[in-house]
Amino acid sequence: MASTMERHLNVVNPSVSQSHVADLRHPVKCSPVVIDNIVLNGPTVDVHAAESFIHQAMEMIMDEAVKRATNVREKVCEWRSPEQLKDLLDLELRDGGESESKILQRCRDAIRYSVKTTHPRFFNQLYAGMEPYSMVASFITEALKPSLYTYEVAPVFTLMEDAVLRKMIEMIGWEEGDGLFNAGGSMSNMYAVNLARYSHCPDIKEVGLSAAPRLVIFSSQESHYSISKAAALLGIGTKNVYVVPSDKRGKMIPSALEEQIKTAKSEGAVPLMVNATAGTTVLGAFDPIEEIADICEKYNLWLHVDACWGGAALMSKKHKHLLKGIHRANSVAWNPHKMLMACLQCSAFLIRDKTSLLQRCHSAQASYLFQQDKFYDVSYDTGDKSVQCSRKPDAFKFWLMWKALGTRELEQRVDRALAMARYLAQEIKKREGFCLLMEPEYTNVCFWYIPPSLRKLPEGPELWKKLHTVAPVVKERMMKKGSMMVGYQTHRDKPNFFRMVVISPQVSRQDLDFVLDEIHNLGSDGRID
Ligand SMILES: *Cc1c(COP(=O)(O)O)cnc(C)c1O
Numbered sequence: 001m002a003s004t005m006e007r008h009l010n011v012v013n014p015s016v017s018q019s020h021v022a023d024l025r026h027p028v029k030c031s032p033v034v035i036d037n038i039v040l041n042g043p044t045v046d047v048h049a050a051e052s053f054i055h056q057a058m059e060m061i062m063d064e065a066v067k068r069a070t071n072v073r074e075k076v077c078e079w080r081s082p083e084q085l086k087d088l089l090d091l092e093l094r095d096g097g098e099s100e101s102k103i104l105q106r107c108r109d110a111i112r113y114s115v116k117t118t119h120p121r122f123f124n125q126l127y128a129g130m131e132p133y134s135m136v137a138s139f140i141t142e143a144l145k146p147s148l149y150t151y152e153v154a155p156v157f158t159l160m161e162d163a164v165l166r167k168m169i170e171m172i173g174w175e176e177g178d179g180l181f182n183a184g185g186s187m188s189n190m191y192a193v194n195l196a197r198y199s200h201c202p203d204i205k206e207v208g209l210s211a212a213p214r215l216v217i218f219s220s221q222e223s224h225y226s227i228s229k230a231a232a233l234l235g236i237g238t239k240n241v242y243v244v245p246s247d248k249r250g251k252m253i254p255s256a257l258e259e260q261i262k263t264a265k266s267e268g269a270v271p272l273m274v275n276a277t278a279g280t281t282v283l284g285a286f287d288p289i290e291e292i293a294d295i296c297e298k299y300n301l302w303l304h305v306d307a308c309w310g311g312a313a314l315m316s317k318k319h320k321h322l323l324k325g326i327h328r329a330n331s332v333a334w335n336p337h338k339m340l341m342a343c344l345q346c347s348a349f350l351i352r353d354k355t356s357l358l359q360r361c362h363s364a365q366a367s368y369l370f371q372q373d374k375f376y377d378v379s380y381d382t383g384d385k386s387v388q389c390s391r392k393p394d395a396f397k398f399w400l401m402w403k404a405l406g407t408r409e410l411e412q413r414v415d416r417a418l419a420m421a422r423y424l425a426q427e428i429k430k431r432e433g434f435c436l437l438m439e440p441e442y443t444n445v446c447f448w449y450i451p452p453s454l455r456k457l458p459e460g461p462e463l464w465k466k467l468h469t470v471a472p473v474v475k476e477r478m479m480k481k482g483s484m485m486v487g488y489q490t491h492r493d494k495p496n497f498f499r500m501v502v503i504s505p506q507v508s509r510q511d512l513d514f515v516l517d518e519i520h521n522l523g524s525d526g527r528i529d
Contacts, residue, residue, distance in 0.1 A: 049100075053100050053103075053104075056100075056104060057104060057107060060104060060107060060108060061107075061111075064108060064111045064112070065111045066118075066130070066135075069111070069116040069118050069119060069130075070116070070118050070119060070120065070130050070506065071119075072119070072120050072121065072511070074116070074119070075116075075481075075482030075483070076115065076116050076119045076121050076122050076482055076483065076484055076485050077114075077115040077116065077479060077482050077485065078112060078113055078482055079479045079480050079482060080113060085113060088109065088113065089106075089109060089110075089113070115485065118130035120504065120506040120507050120508075120511050121483065121484035121485070121511060121514070121515070122484070122485050123484065123485060123486045123487070123500050123501055123502070123515065124485040124486060124487045125487070125501070126281065126309050126338045126339075126501055126503075127337055127338050127341070127344065127503065128341075128501070128503045128504050128507075129341050129503055129504025129505070129506050129507070130504075130506065131341040131342060131343065131401055133400045133401035133403075133404040133405070134341065134342045134343045134346075134397040134398065134400065134401045135343055136400065137343070137396045137397040137399070137400040137401070138343045138397055140396070141157070141392065141393050141396055141397070146393055147383075147389075147390040147391060147392075148161065148181075148382070148383060148386075148391040148392065148393050149369055149370075149381065149382075149383025149384075149386075149389065149390070149391065150369060150370070150381040150383055151376060151377075151378075151380035151381055151382075152374070152376075152381070154393060155380075156396075157393030157395065157396050158380055158381075158382060159380075160393070160395050160396050160399045161180070161181055161382070161393065161395035161396075162382070163395075163399065164181075164348070164395040164398055164399050164402070165177075165178075165179045165180070165181075165348065165350065165395070167402075168334060168348055168350060169350055171314045171315070172314065172326055172327055172329075172332055172350065172352075173326065173327030174327055174350075174352045176352070176353075176354050177350055177351055177352050177353065178350070178351050178353050178356070178357070178358050178385075179348055179349055179350035179351060179358070180348075180349060180358065180382065180385050180386055180391075181346065181347060181348050181349075181391075181393075181394040181395045182347060182349060182386060182388065182391070182394075183345050183347070183388070183391075183392075184335070184345050184347050185224070185226065185306070185308035185333050185335045185338075185347050186224070186226035186229060186230075187347065187349075188308070188333030188334075188335075188347050188348065188349035189224065189226045189227055189230055189275070189304070189306055189308075189333050190226065190229070190230040190233065190234070191331075191333075191349045191358075191387075192230075192273070192275070192302075192304035192306075192331045192333060192349070193217065193227070193230040193231065193234055193236065193273065193304075194230075194234055194361060194362075194387075195302075195330075195331060195351060195357055195358065195361055196217075196272055196273040196302035196304065196330070196331070197212065197215060197234065197236070197272060198357070198360070198361040199302065199357060199361075200212075200215070200270075200272055200302070201213075202360070205360075205361065209235045213269070213270045214240060214268070214269040214270065215236055215240060215269070215270050215271075215272040216240045216241075216242055216264040216269045216270065216271050216272060217231060217236065217240060217241045217242070217272055217273050217274075217275060218241075218242050218244050218257055218260055218261065218264075218271065218273070218274045218275065218301075219241055219242075219243065219244065219274070219275040219277075220243070220244045220245070220246045220251075220252035220275075220276075220277060220280075220287060221243050221244065221245055221246050222246045222250045222251075222252075222277060222280040222281075222282065222283065222285060223275055223277045223280065223306060224277065224280075224281055224306055224308065227241055227275050227306075228241050236272075240269070242260045242263070242264060244256050244257045244260055246285070246287075248438070249283070249285050249438060249441065250280050250282070250283035250284075250285030251285050251286065251287050251288060252276060252277070252287040252288070252292065254288060254291040254292055254294075254295060257274065257292060257295055258295050261295070261299050261301070271299055271301055272301065272302060273301055273302035273303070273304055273330075274292055274295070274296050274301050274302070274303055274304070275304050275305075275306055276289050276292045276303065276304070276305050276306070276329075277305075277306045277307075277310075278305050278306065278307035278309075278310035278311065278313075278322065278323045278326065279307065279308070279309035279310020279311070279313070279322075279442050280309070281309060282444065282446070282489065282491055282499060283437075283438070283441070283444055283446060283491075284309070284310070284440060284441055284442030284443060284444030284501075285441055285442075286310055286322045286323065286441060286442070288325075289303075289305060289323060289324060289325035289326055289328070289329070290324055290325030290328070291325075292325075293325050293328035293329070296328075297328075302330045302331070303328065303329045303330050303331075304329065304330065304331045304332070304333070305323070305326050305329040305331070305332045305333070306333050307323060307326065307332055307333060307334045308333050308334060308335040308338060308347065309335065309338050309339065309442075310322060310323065310339075310442060311323075311332070311333075311334030311335065311336075311339075312336075312338065312339030312340050312410075312414050313339075313414060313442070314326070314334075315340070315407065315410045315411045315414050316411050316414045316415050316418075317411065318415055318418075319414065319415070319418060322441070322442070327352075329352065330351060330352055330353075331349065331350065331351045331352070332348075332349075332350045332351075333347065333348070333349055333350075334347070334348050334350065335347045335348075336348065336397075336398040337397075338503070339414060339417065339443070339503055340398070340401075340410060340413075340414075341401070341413075341503065341504060342394075342397045342398040342401060343397045345392075345394055346394045346395070346397050346398050347394070348395075358385040359384060359385050362384065362385055362386060362387055363384040363385070364384065365384065366384075369381075369383065369384075369389075370383070370384055413505050416505060417443045417502045417503055417504075417505075418442065418443055420443070420502040420507065420509070420512060421440045421442070421443040421444070421445050421500075421502050422440070423509060423512060424440075424445045424500060424502065424512045424515075424516075425439060425440050425445055427512065427513065427516060428445070428447045428516070431516060431520075432455075433449060433450045433451065433452065433455060433520065433524075434447055434448070434449055434450070434516065435447060435448045435450060437491075437494070437497055443501055443502045443503065444499055444500075444501055445499070445500040445501075445502070446491075446497050446498070446499050446500075447497060447498055447500070448467060448470075448471075448495070448497045448498070449470060449471070449474065449498065449519045449520070449523050450467060450470070451470060451523050451524050451525075452524055454466050454467060454470075464495045465495070467495045467496070468490070468495035468496050469496075470496065470523055471488035471496035471497060471498055472488065472496060473523065474488075474498075474519055474522045474523040475488055477522040477523075478518065478519075478522055481522070483518055484514070484515060484518055486498050486499070486500055486515060486519075487499045487501075498519070500512075500515060
């Protein structure tokens with residue numbers, strides 16, 4: 001106890017004068033209670049000092065992490081090596097605390113050396129851009145610190161989560177459903193695997209893996225690695241994820257899926273679920289859900305659609321055909337923090353179920369949280385559906401921006417991002433030295449840049465080998481210059497190429513032109529080969 005109090009006292013900033021702290025204590029008349037030489041009367045934190053610090057910090061956050069971070073004339077990143085950065089940041093935690101001005105400087109430095117993922121020229125990930133409403137929602141939830149296990153402690157956010165889930169369920173095309181927001185798409189995919197298995201062999205919850213036969217999951221070669229992770233974590237085993245080949249465009253081949261299911265059966269294993277991807281991570285390909293659903297019905301398999309990236313197309317009348325058949329899925333993972341720009345993390349896991357499967361599969365009925373004799377309707381205590389205990393109200397970040405923008409604006413953003421990707425593909429085809437891997441289906445635009453020195457080489461292993469080194473060098477140069485961030489990678493047998501992703505309405509045609517110009521500027525000096 002004493003040590004906890006001591007730690008608590010150390011939190012008091014030394015810049016706060018002793019007399020100021022004393023002012024906050026209870027009237028002098030009241031005799032002090034002392035235990036272990038520690039005065040217990042009155043709080044030991046200075047509320048006014050805390051408020052003033054937060055105020056100063058908020059102004060600084062506004063200037064540095066919002067205005068400057070999103071200013072196209074500023075750098076996307078100020079690159080430092082890990083060694084340099086360790087020196088710059090003075091990371092060691094010491095016995096004594098520091099002054100507020102020092103701490104504010106530390107905040108400034110943290111912002112300065114962080115990558116500005118909200119900058120209009122950040123294209124490195126499947127999320128980007130600054131969404132003001134979602135950001136404000138994040139600030140609010142950080143300030144309020146609610147946890148989403150019970151209505152009692154998070155009444156507003158419990159109802160908001162429910163409202164957002166209902167709307168997403170409607171957009172998927174289900175009449176009824178259930179779901180929850182959780183910490184990222186990888187977790188949502190893990191939930192899918194766990195629910196599929198639980199619905200197949202409910203005994204597993206109590207008696208463990210011995211209740212299950214060898215179960216097999218089918219997922220395409222283009223699918224996200226989180227399916228493998230889920231298989232490893234849940235005791236299914238990564239070798240029991242059968243990799244279904246995809247076609248040249250990156251879409252799962254349904255006939256190959258059926259072959260794999262037959263193979264699993266012939267081995268005496270039990271086919272459990274198919275993971276179809278709507279918007280693959282690299283190519284942005286959409287698996288043919290309708291045909292995959294037919295196969296799932298035929299063999300009685302759970303169909304999960306990983307729409308973490310491509311789910312946003314459901315917002316668009318023009319593009320939702322990409323996910324045709326998604327209403328036949330048993331479960332869907334959909335990340336509003338990607339294309340829809342909600343702040344990290346915001347990931348929904350949704351299931352078509354009317355039987356409280358989520359609750360039955362995950363509940364532990366902790367008696368200190370989920371008392372059944374509360375004075376309100378305990379069906380609003382939704383936390384036991386989750387494998388987490390504390391859980392952030394991530395749905396609020398999506399709810400607030402959806403309220404502010406309306407479905408129509410969200411739809412227009414998605415349509416614009418896809419149109420931008422088409423523009424970029426057209427430009428790539430027009431420009432010398434640029435070569436498109438394939439026409440984009442979504443907003444992933446994959447292409448090679450071929451420096452002038454390599455342009456005369458005939459197509460073949462020598463060119464591939466040299467081309468392979470181009471993207472990493474251009475990437476290094478763009479990072480060190482801080483002008484933009486675009487990802488690159490290999491894929492199957494292809495040499496390194498760039499993957500551009502368009503998401504944010506902050507991005508203009510001019511930014512896309514800049515990306516191509518800049519890649520050429522950084523890569524055309526003949527020093528690459
Ligand atoms: C991003 C992504 C995921 C993982 O989502 P996280 O929120 O990053 O964990 C899963 N599947 C696909 C297709 C993705 O693009």
